[in-house]
Amino acid sequence: MLNFDFYAPARILFGRDTQKEIGALLKPHAKKVLLHYGGGSIKKSGLYDTVVDSLKESGVDFVELGGVKPNPRLSLVYEGIALCKKESVDLVLAVGGGSAIDSAKAIAMGVYYDGDVWDIYEESKPVDKALPVATILTIPAAGSESSGDTVITNEEKQMKLGYGSPKLRPLLSVMNPELFFTLPKNQIANGVADMMSHVFERYFTNTTHTDLTDGLCEAILKTIIKNALLVIKNPQDYDAWAEVGFAGTVAHNGLVGMGREQDWACHGMEHELSAIYDVAHGAGLAVLTPGWMQYVYKDNISMFLQFAVNVMGVNGSYRDPEGMILEGIARLREFFAKMGLPASLAAIGIGEDQLELMAKKATWAAYGNEEYPLGGLKKLYWQDVLEIYKLVK
Amino acid sequence: MLNFDFYAPARILFGRDTQKEIGALLKPHAKKVLLHYGGGSIKKSGLYDTVVDSLKESGVDFVELGGVKPNPRLSLVYEGIALCKKESVDLVLAVGGGSAIDSAKAIAMGVYYDGDVWDIYEESKPVDKALPVATILTIPAAGSESSGDTVITNEEKQMKLGYGSPKLRPLLSVMNPELFFTLPKNQIANGVADMMSHVFERYFTNTTHTDLTDGLCEAILKTIIKNALLVIKNPQDYDAWAEVGFAGTVAHNGLVGMGREQDWACHGMEHELSAIYDVAHGAGLAVLTPGWMQYVYKDNISMFLQFAVNVMGVNGSYRDPEGMILEGIARLREFFAKMGLPASLAAIGIGEDQLELMAKKATWAAYGNEEYPLGGLKKLYWQDVLEIYKLVK
Numbered sequence: 048m049l050n051f052d053f054y055a056p057a058r059i060l061f062g063r064d065t066q067k068e069i070g071a072l073l074k075p076h077a078k079k080v081l082l083h084y085g086g087g088s089i090k091k092s093g094l095y096d097t098v099v100d101s102l103k104e105s106g107v108d109f110v111e112l113g114g115v116k117p118n119p120r121l122s123l124v125y126e127g128i129a130l131c132k133k134e135s136v137d138l139v140l141a142v143g144g145g146s147a148i149d150s151a152k153a154i155a156m157g158v159y160y161d162g163d164v165w166d167i168y169e170e171s172k173p174v175d176k177a178l179p180v181a182t183i184l185t186i187p188a189a190g191s192e193s194s195g196d197t198v199i200t201n202e203e204k205q206m207k208l209g210y211g212s213p214k215l216r217p218l219l220s221v222m223n224p225e226l227f228f229t230l231p232k233n234q235i236a237n238g239v240a241d242m243m244s245h246v247f248e249r250y251f252t253n254t255t256h257t258d259l260t261d262g263l264c265e266a267i268l269k270t271i272i273k274n275a276l277l278v279i280k281n282p283q284d285y286d287a288w289a290e291v292g293f294a295g296t297v298a299h300n301g302l303v304g305m306g307r308e309q310d311w312a313c314h315g316m317e318h319e320l321s322a323i324y325d326v327a328h329g330a331g332l333a334v335l336t337p338g339w340m341q342y343v344y345k346d347n348i349s350m351f352l353q354f355a356v357n358v359m360g361v362n363g364s365y366r367d368p369e370g371m372i373l374e375g376i377a378r379l380r381e382f383f384a385k386m387g388l389p390a391s392l393a394a395i396g397i398g399e400d401q402l403e404l405m406a407k408k409a410t411w412a413a414y415g416n417e418e419y420p421l422g423g424l425k426k427l428y429w430q431d432v433l434e435i436y437k438l439v440k
Numbered sequence: 441m442l443n444f445d446f447y448a449p450a451r452i453l454f455g456r457d458t459q460k461e462i463g464a465l466l467k468p469h470a471k472k473v474l475l476h477y478g479g480g481s482i483k484k485s486g487l488y489d490t491v492v493d494s495l496k497e498s499g500v501d502f503v504e505l506g507g508v509k510p511n512p513r514l515s516l517v518y519e520g521i522a523l524c525k526k527e528s529v530d531l532v533l534a535v536g537g538g539s540a541i542d543s544a545k546a547i548a549m550g551v552y553y554d555g556d557v558w559d560i561y562e563e564s565k566p567v568d569k570a571l572p573v574a575t576i577l578t579i580p581a582a583g584s585e586s587s588g589d590t591v592i593t594n595e596e597k598q599m600k601l602g603y604g605s606p607k608l609r610p611l612l613s614v615m616n617p618e619l620f621f622t623l624p625k626n627q628i629a630n631g632v633a634d635m636m637s638h639v640f641e642r643y644f645t646n647t648t649h650t651d652l653t654d655g656l657c658e659a660i661l662k663t664i665i666k667n668a669l670l671v672i673k674n675p676q677d678y679d680a681w682a683e684v685g686f687a688g689t690v691a692h693n694g695l696v697g698m699g700r701e702q703d704w705a706c707h708g709m710e711h712e713l714s715a716i717y718d719v720a721h722g723a724g725l726a727v728l729t730p731g732w733m734q735y736v737y738k739d740n741i742s743m744f745l746q747f748a749v750n751v752m753g754v755n756g757s758y759r760d761p762e763g764m765i766l767e768g769i770a771r772l773r774e775f776f777a778k779m780g781l782p783a784s785l786a787a788i789g790i791g792e793d794q795l796e797l798m799a800k801k802a803t804w805a806a807y808g809n810e811e812y813p814l815g816g817l818k819k820l821y822w823q824d825v826l827e828i829y830k831l832v833k
Contacts, residue, residue, distance in 0.1 A: 048455075048679060048682040048683070048686070049455065050454060050455025050456060050458065051452075051453075051454045051455060052451065052452070052453050052454070053451065053452040053454065054449075054451040054452075055448065055449075056447075056448075056449035056451075058445070058446065058447040058449075059444075059445070059446040059447075060444075061443060061444045061445070061446065061698070061699065062441075062442065062443025062444060062699075063443060065443065255679075256679035256680075256682065256683065258662075258663045258666060258667065258683050259659065259660065259663040259683050259686050259687050259690070261659075262658075262659025262660070262662060262663055263656055263659050263660075263690075265655075265659065266652065266654075266655025266656050266658065266659050267652065267655070267656075269651075269655060270651045270652040270655055273651060274651065286441060286648075286649035287649075289441040289649065289699070290441070290649065290651045290652050293441070293652050293698070293699070294652050297652070297656075302690070302695075305452075305454070305686070306454065306455075306682070306686070
């Protein structure tokens with residue numbers, strides 16, 4: 048086990064009707080809130096009205112900025128920063144999924160940053176101060192409701208970059224599984240692929256003596272696999288949603304990666320897809336992850352054998368560990384297929400023409416700088432990334 | 441799954457040499473610290489000097505109060521409160537195990553409480569404000585380094601009472617497994633019994649749809665069982681200690697009990713033992729827990745079957761679930777025996793003369809008030825508690 052620094056202060060209010068408490072929850076922390084959200088879905092569902100009523104009842108003033116899109120855009124972040132400054136906002140409340148929350152975090156740190164907020168992403172600048180962020184989650188997926196991470200897309204530069212800081216951990220997040228009942232099935236599936244990937248990126252490691260976090264990762268993955276199949280069948284299954292939603296938060300609050308070298312190659316490879324093609328992050332991950340496993344498993348047979356047995360339930364001849372691993376990967380593909388997730392780049396509209404460029408961007412080889420290989424379990428240079436893209440084309 | 445409110449803000453700095461950073465860690469939070477600890481062990485080990493040097497180097501002023509005993513005493517808490525007020529202390533740093541930390545928390549809230557701090561324990565008063573608490577853990581057991589809980593013994597009244605508040609969650613806790621290398625084996629074993637009990641109290645529930653937290657509980661228990669046997673054999677096994685120590689923190693930071701009705705009968709029954717006899721908390725729990733399981737398992741066969749299979753690794757005839765459960769309980773007893781833990785009240789010096797009094801105190805029947813039964817999975821009245829005491833006499 049490696050040394051670690053664990054800090055996950057986000058308070059999670061979980062369960063039926065919790066969204067109605069948002070005004071009272073924010074009252075001690077804010078006089079004026081930026082209500083930040085996406086499109087019309089929260090207006091159609093009535094959640095917008097519930098939130099506004101709750102803020103008004105508690106005497107919390109607010110201004111609003113809608114229009115967050117999937118793969119949230121830098122241009123809207125700029126707008127939010129200007130609005131917060133002009134209106135002396137002291138807390139950003141994101142109502143939505145990971146995109147709204149990531150956009151809220153960018154705004155929250157941009158308010159105090161004396162320069163272009165994009166610099167923070169591009170140059171990994173430390174952040175000293177940010178407005179507090181609160182969230183009401185409507186799409187369980189990104190884990191952004193408890194993490195200190197944000198991913199923003201710079202439309203002009205066709206770049207999608209992530210950034211993380213303890214200062215960006217939300218103050219509190221409200222999660223009511225009933226708010227997930229109306230999600231379309233492709234969004235459910237994408238979210239599930241994303242949260243599973245957050246565990247995979249931490250689980251697959253060469254670090255040894257990781258019994259506890261191995262076991263926690265496996266418990267989360269098995270919970271998601273079992274319950275995701277229930278919600279995709281019946282999106283109004285409260286109890287199954289409660290498991291999936293809670294699992295998505297624990298998957299990404301940092302706990303299960305403590306003391307382990309982490310991987311994050313799949314996320315790095317996926318960001319290049321969605322930077323250019325604007326595909327859903329989860330769909331991209333579902334395509335890439337089994338390919339990545341196939342490409343790297345020989346570098347750590349025992350790790351992947353444990354995955355096959357403890358997560359995917361493979362029984363068989365331990366004298367043929369590779370056979371068991373390939374069966375584990377096949378079962379993961381089957382699970383993704385049952386969820387309706389895509390299995391190839393072609394299926395998400397990505398042809399072969401830009402694969403090399405994306406591979407080079409993923410490792411920064413495209414920028415003429417020193418190359419930064421992706422991955423922890425196995426270092427992946429641009430040629431490796433290209434091989435993986437081709438494996439799943 | 442039940443609605444829940446999860447909040448575990450304690451930052452955990454984990455690993456080799458982390459104790460040397462304490463001064464720098466506290467500097468942004470405190471000008472003057474109360475250094476609170478037990479007896480001579482931290483002086484003998486050199487930890488005291490390390491901490492003092494680190495505080496001095498960082499320019500953090502401090503006063504000190506040693507003398508914390510196991511089952512920490514109210515009288516010392518009073519002394520600490522007076523000292524903090526007199527010296528304008530703004531943070532309490534506990535260096536030690538659960539006793540030092542629990543005592544530090546009592547002092548931290550007593551400083552701002554306008555009255556006898558014992559009232560807070562006896563009347564469960566809400567706490568609005570407390571000094572921040574930081575910890576350097578030397579005995580992994582109580583989980584107090586991340587929890588908001590404190591247990592104090594009132595010597596005069598022969599009462600041991602617990603209290604919990606989000607305001608008592610430590611600001612940060614430092615955990616270096618190397619600091620555990622010199623623990624005597626009985627303290628190791630007691631600590632292990634305590635942390636396992638923190639999981640058991642949450643794990644055994646009648647609440648359904650708890651896949652995620654079931655799995656997390658099981659992962660923690662299996663990690664502890666495996667690695668506790670390694671540390672009891674070789675107390676200088678860093679990696680095994682890292683697993684046990686980290687597991688002890690996650691066992692009691694609240695996470696694995698979220699959304700579940702919890703039990704806490706064993707803790708309630710044990711507090712009466714140590715209030716009168718001053719036995720080690722963990723030893724008392726090791727005696728009581730298998731007896732409690734035997735007494736209550738028929739009320740929830742499926743829960744205890746899951747324990748037997750998923751935690752204790754029992755395989756067998758599912759047509760005889762009770763046989764499998766009893767085998768699971770027997771294996772737990774075997775594990776405790778391997779750890780050198782006691783198996784009967786007699787073995788910890790407790791005769792039969794006070795059993796009825798303790799059973800009545802545990803349920804408050806002794807105080808002439810309304811009786812408060814213990815337990816969530818099965819309600820235990822004083823006669824039930826007495827039966828369990830007799831089962832393990």
